[in-house]
Amino acid sequence: MALVSFHDVRKTYRSLQGVDYSAVEHFDLEIEAGEFFCLLGPSGCGKTTVLKMLAGFEAPSAGEILMDDRPVTGASRDRGVVFQGDDSLYGWLTAVENVEFGLRMRRVPRSERRRRALEFLDLVGLAGQADKYPSELSGGMKQRIQLARALVNEPKMLLMDEPFAALDAQTRALMQVELASIWQAARTTVLFITHDIDEAVTLGGRIGVMRAGPRSQVKGVVEVSLNGARSRTDDTFLRYYKQVYEMIRDEVATSIARSA
Amino acid sequence: MPRSRLQRFWSGYGGYVLGFVSLVVIWHVAAVFVVGSVLFPPPVVVYRKAIVLIRNGVLFEHLSASIQRILAGFLAGSLLGIPIGLVMGSFRPARKVLEPYTEFLRFIPSVAMITVAVIWFGIGEASKIFLIIYTTIFIVILNTAAGVSAIAPNKIRAAEALGASRAQIFCHVALPATVPYILTGMRLAMANSFTTIVAAELIAANEGLGKMLWDGRMFMLVDDIFVSLVTLGLLGFVVDRMFRWSIYAFAGKYSPAT
Numbered sequence: 360m361a362l363v364s365f366h367d368v369r370k371t372y373r374s375l376q377g378v379d380y381s382a383v384e385h386f387d388l389e390i391e392a393g394e395f396f397c398l399l400g401p402s403g404c405g406k407t408t409v410l411k412m413l414a415g416f417e418a419p420s421a422g423e424i425l426m427d428d429r430p431v432t433g434a435s436r437d438r439g440v441v442f443q444g445d446d447s448l449y450g451w452l453t454a455v456e457n458v459e460f461g462l463r464m465r466r467v468p469r470s471e472r473r474r475r476a477l478e479f480l481d482l483v484g485l486a487g488q489a490d491k492y493p494s495e496l497s498g499g500m501k502q503r504i505q506l507a508r509a510l511v512n513e514p515k516m517l518l519m520d521e522p523f524a525a526l527d528a529q530t531r532a533l534m535q536v537e538l539a540s541i542w543q544a545a546r547t548t549v550l551f552i553t554h555d556i557d558e559a560v561t562l563g564g565r566i567g568v569m570r571a572g573p574r575s576q577v578k579g580v581v582e583v584s585l586n587g588a589r590s591r592t593d594d595t596f597l598r599y600y601k602q603v604y605e606m607i608r609d610e611v612a613t614s615i616a617r618s619a
Numbered sequence: 620m621p622r623s624r625l626q627r628f629w630s631g632y633g634g635y636v637l638g639f640v641s642l643v644v645i646w647h648v649a650a651v652f653v654v655g656s657v658l659f660p661p662p663v664v665v666y667r668k669a670i671v672l673i674r675n676g677v678l679f680e681h682l683s684a685s686i687q688r689i690l691a692g693f694l695a696g697s698l699l700g701i702p703i704g705l706v707m708g709s710f711r712p713a714r715k716v717l718e719p720y721t722e723f724l725r726f727i728p729s730v731a732m733i734t735v736a737v738i739w740f741g742i743g744e745a746s747k748i749f750l751i752i753y754t755t756i757f758i759v760i761l762n763t764a765a766g767v768s769a770i771a772p773n774k775i776r777a778a779e780a781l782g783a784s785r786a787q788i789f790c791h792v793a794l795p796a797t798v799p800y801i802l803t804g805m806r807l808a809m810a811n812s813f814t815t816i817v818a819a820e821l822i823a824a825n826e827g828l829g830k831m832l833w834d835g836r837m838f839m840l841v842d843d844i845f846v847s848l849v850t851l852g853l854l855g856f857v858v859d860r861m862f863r864w865s866i867y868a869f870a871g872k873y874s875p876a877t
Contacts (some may be wrong), residue, residue: 415779416776435782436782444773446773446774447773447774461781461782505777
């Protein structure tokens with residue numbers, strides 16, 4: 360029994376020229392409870408559209424999205440979201456106040472929510488930065504706040520939209536390792552959107568490779584059986600990398616040809 | 620140590636001090652050596668006259684009349700304008716309904732409304748306060764509404780995904796994210812309030828800095844005119860500094876971008 364399932368979903372947008380185009384069409388996907396699912400695809404393939412629909416920010420034009428057998432009708436705290444950029448953070452709140460936000464909205468008593476927020480800041484390695492404002496923190500730290508803010512709210516599922524794409528390579532690699540270990544401890548179901556094969560193989564339990572957009576679908580799913588720490592120089596890692604690479608290569612070429 | 624404090628003062632305010640000193644010097648040179656007429660008094664004469672007007676209470680009377688009108692109208696205009704701007708920025712139907720009002724009325728300058736205001740409310744306080752409200756409200760509304768629509772959509776989405784209700788999003792996201800825009804609108808409105816109040820007092824008032832200007836013209840009291848002008852400049856400068864300071868104090872926290 361899957362936690363999340365997309366059935367024959369289509370999402371149609373209207374361009375500024377008034378032309379309708381479907382980002383995804385006949386899109387099917389199932390995500391199991393407790394898994395780390397990476398959705399990988401070339402830019403413009405509609406992977407963020409998939410996340411927005413599951414988050415409840417946008418409604419599908421056709422088809423249905425079920426979570427726990429119930430259709431997704433809007434955003435809810437069942438599905439925590441980590442955005443790519445830092446513009447979702449509240450600049451007028453400190454790091455710990457940002458993390459507390461969801462608890463505050465649920466009227467969790469002040470001392471209780473402060474304690475839990477600090478716990479999660481500690482989990483993401485920001486224990487010393489609780490009273491800093493987002494503008495005083497680096498890009499990597501801001502993504503950690505977002506992660507803590509989503510996790511402290513105890514969502515059934517975490518949706519991550521290319522959360523490390525804007526970070527420098529070293530910070531990104533470090534964040535991947537830390538996310539993997541946080542996930543090992545928390546075991547929350549994760550949908551992780553990325554265009555980076557390396558990142559997908561490093562983090563994903565299963566990797567769904569998307570076709571080039573528009574009217575995109577999942578081309579195929581690769582199950583990654585690598586346990587514990589994954590090393591980029593490991594033979595098995597490279598084998599998975601190659602397998603995913605071969606699946607996505609043609610899609611990237613198509614995507615480039617279409618946008619040219 | 621005192622030396623370094625002095626240095627810090629100069630690096631922070633030295634430019635200002637220099638600017639103001641040069642302003643007074645140029646004024647003096649222009650009045651004494653270039654124009655040399657009683658119609659353009661030098662700073663010393665204006666300063667002496669100001670002392671006289673401060674001692675006999677006349678300046679304070681006019682100043683406080685103008686300040687009270689500006690403050691009352693400005694506060695009322697802001698208190699009305701902020702919620703209207705928030706509603707216009709948040710709800711599209713509300714914007715459609717209210718836009719004809721703001722888009723039509725904001726092009727009628729408040730100075731043009733003076734005659735109507737005097738006919739409606741007489742030459743007392745009511746007409747002045749009405750005019751300052753009129754001056755303030757549209758700038759505050761437009762800036763507030765612009766601030767609301769400039770909120771990053773992800774801020775709203777994040778709140779939704781964290782379980783916030785619509786009302787909570789309004790209070791805890793939209794309102795604080797808009798604070799810098801509101802303050803900027805109020806700052807611009809304050810500057811315009813000075814123009815309006817002087818114009819209104821020139822035409823119809825029993826006291827106020829504008830009335831002081833008018834009396835100066837009627838009775839050829841050129842020194843009085845200059846005292847009033849300098850007072851307006853200083854008052855505006857001080858008030859604007861206060862606004863800039865509060866925007867600066869908030870801007871670090873309430874930055875619209877992050």
